Amino acid sequence: MALKYIVTKNAPAPPIPDLFAQGVRAGPFLWTQGTLGALPDGTMVEGTVQDRARQVIKNLEAVLAAEDMTLKDVVKATIYCTDFDKNFPLVNQQVWKEMMPEPRPTRMSMGVAQLPLNTDVEMEFVCYKP
Secondary structure, three states: EEEEOOOOOOOOOOOOOOOOOEEEOOEEOOOOOOOOOOOOOOOOOOHHHHHHHHHHHHHHHHHHHOOOOOOEEEHHHHHHHEOOOHHHHHHHHHHHHHHHHOOOOEEEEEEEOOHHHOOEEEEEEEEEHH
């Protein structure tokens, strides 16, 4: 089975384009890279952690759409938050429940000391579509 490396202009470019893809498709599975709350031009979204988390999901949606997938095809998500006790409840209750369709995928969430570009939230998805 050949791997397909996904890059779309509808999401921020990988930090080092010749080393990373926004996603990798292997048969019915798609793995996304860790994605931040930046606009497709690379400008970080200002405002709240919820604003950036919404943008993260929009960016991941764009990567999925490049492979004719949607958020309904997400089977596993990983969420990284700085200041976990403060930020994770906001992401969970105000963004995850709002944007992710039911039945929601399995998920692992973790608090971290620092994220790239000093942001406060990052996510990655595993998707499946036969």
